[in-house]
Amino acid sequence: MAEVNLQEVHDTLVSIAFEAGRMILAANPSSISTDTKLNAVDIVTETDQAVERMVLERLRAAYPAFHFVGEESYQPEVTAITAAPTFIVDPIDGTTNFVHSFPNACISLGLAVDRVPAVGVVYNPFQDLLFTGIRGQGSYMQRNASLAAGQGQGEKVRLPIGGGTRPLENLSTALVSIEYGSQRDGENFELKLRTFRKLAAAKESGGAMVGGLRSLGSAALNLCACAAGQLDMYWEGGCYAWDVAAGWCILIEAGGQMVSGNPGDWNPALDSRVYLAVRGASGGQKEIIEEFWKVIGDGRMDYKH
Incomplete structure (x- = not known):
């Protein structure tokens, strides 16, 4: 296959x-049809399905030789991400937010080549906020992105915001995003709860006394906030490649780093389902990652595909 024109893919996405x-x-x-997958908090709507159908039709027309992995068409033990150029799509990331009209939901469109994110587009239509990244070309944020130039469209701002990559200090000064996920029992959930508690607890009681914990309800938007420098770290277990592929590219192009959410793995697979993201910084990335891993201790999250 000829070399992929990443800029053209970006513009299409x-x-x-x-x-x-x-x-x-x-x-x-309030009126759309909804259903559940894993449980009552793992929601899918007719809008998720309609958006994915539209995306698939457009991408197949433009790039018929490329592979496609989408959340709503995913088949366990059948769907796989190979080395071939593959679009990885979440039609609505943050569906629970969407059904509550909470304005933290987005479409996440990624392209992976050789199982590595190469293009990322994340768009929150409720805030008209666009994040984009192309491998080797940086990542950007744009407000009022859908408006015409000269009629309110915001400037494309290179990430991180302000151009600075201030050094990371330690967890006590860090703003960290966490998510409970849809699996609310079992050892994975218990490990999350133990880690959340230890992150929040005072050092006098054995905790890390983290600067602050946030939960945006969207993996893609968590990653983009890290890329922008608005969050210092984001820890997650249980999400899928379509949740992180686009944001992963945007994060790396902003100088950030993605490692495993399980201690010791510096190079997680795209579909590993366990992730720890850290923003771009002039120093301290390795140290704060290792500090976070120590909070987790000997625990390991393990999610099936």
Whole structure:
């Protein structure tokens, strides 16, 4: 296969993201049909499914030789991410936010080549906020992104915001994002709860006394906030490649780092389902990652595909 034109893919994905955004905004969460997958908090809506169908149709027309992995068309033990150029799509990341009209939901569109994120587009239509990244070309944030130039469209700001990569100090000064996920029992959940408690607890009681904990309800937006420098770290277990592929590219292009959410693994696979992201910094990345891993201790999260 000829070398992939990443800029062309990026432009196509941005166009698709805006179309998806219009579909999401046109939906009425109070009247659309919803269903559940794993349990009552693992929600899928007819809008998720309609957006993914649109994305698939557009991408197959533009890139018929590329592979496609989408959340709503995923088949356990059948769907796989190979070395081939592969679009990895979450039509609505943050569906629980979406059905509550809480404005922290987005479409996440990624392209992986050789199982490595190469293009990322994350668009929150509720805030008209666009994050993009192309391997080797940096990542950007744009407000009022869907408006016409000269009519309110925001400037494309290179990430991290302000251009600075201030050094990371330690967990006591860090703003860290965490998510409970949809699996609410078992050892993975218990490990999360133990880690959350230790992160929050005072040092006098054996905790890390982290600067602050946040939960945005969207893996893609958590990663983009890290890329922007708004969050220092993001720890997650249980999400899938479509949750992180686009944001992963945007994070790396902003100088950030993605390692495993389980201690000791500096090079996690795209579909490993266990992740720890850290923002770009002029120093301290390795040290704060190792400090976070010590909070986890000997525990390990293990999620099936």
